[in-house]
Amino acid sequence: MADFSWDVRSPLDRALVAGAYGAQGEAGVSLTEIRNFGLVQVMARRGKSAEMAKAAKAGFAVPAPETPKATDAADATLIWSGPGQFLVLSKGVKHAIEAFAPVFAGSASLSDQSHARALIRVSGDKARAMLAKLSSIDLHPDVFGVGAAAATSMDHTSVTLWRGKDRNEQAVFNLLVFATFAESLWHTMLDSAAEYGVEIVHSEELA
Helix, strand or coil: CCCCCCCCCCCCCCCCCCEEECCCCCCCEEEEEECCEEEEEEEECCCCHHHHHHHHHHHHCCCCCCCCEEEECCCCEEEEEECCEEEEEEECCCCCHHHHHHHHCCCEEEEECCCCEEEEEEECCCHHHHHHCCCCCCCCCCCCCCCEEEEEEECCEEEEEEEEEEECCEEEEEEEEEHHHHHHHHHHHHHHHHHHCEEEEEECCCC
């Protein structure tokens, strides 16, 4: 009889090996898998976009993003994911569906995506150069500033990409990818970053 485990594991559990990778010396790219996060998809019901936006403002004290951008609330980040929809990202299960479903009752449908996506943070002075190999999005700071977001693809894999707050005067990019494609994209990112040197870690800190 087969043994089954119901332990929740990271989609990158097998692929992520912490440490240095690629060119020796100071790493130009840092790849960090963020673990233990909550993620809920909020989608306006037909003809209810205005009501959903009003509910989001009441629930998070910030407007829901109506254009491709990410907006920081007190304890969550609201990330545009398409017309009339956005993602709520928070640490752990701070914003589980049960916690704020009443806020959107009648105006939006909710879907828990916490274990359906992998969250990867890309930083370092060569982060933009590495991502440029995989995406057609113009990531120049004059075009893709802090808070900018995009629903796009990398190496034929659908991702939600947004720019977080700078760290140590360097750009920080975050991407969400479906769990089933995470390992493949991870290896592609490693290959693309190898020439710059890579620091590989995992963390439970969203920012």
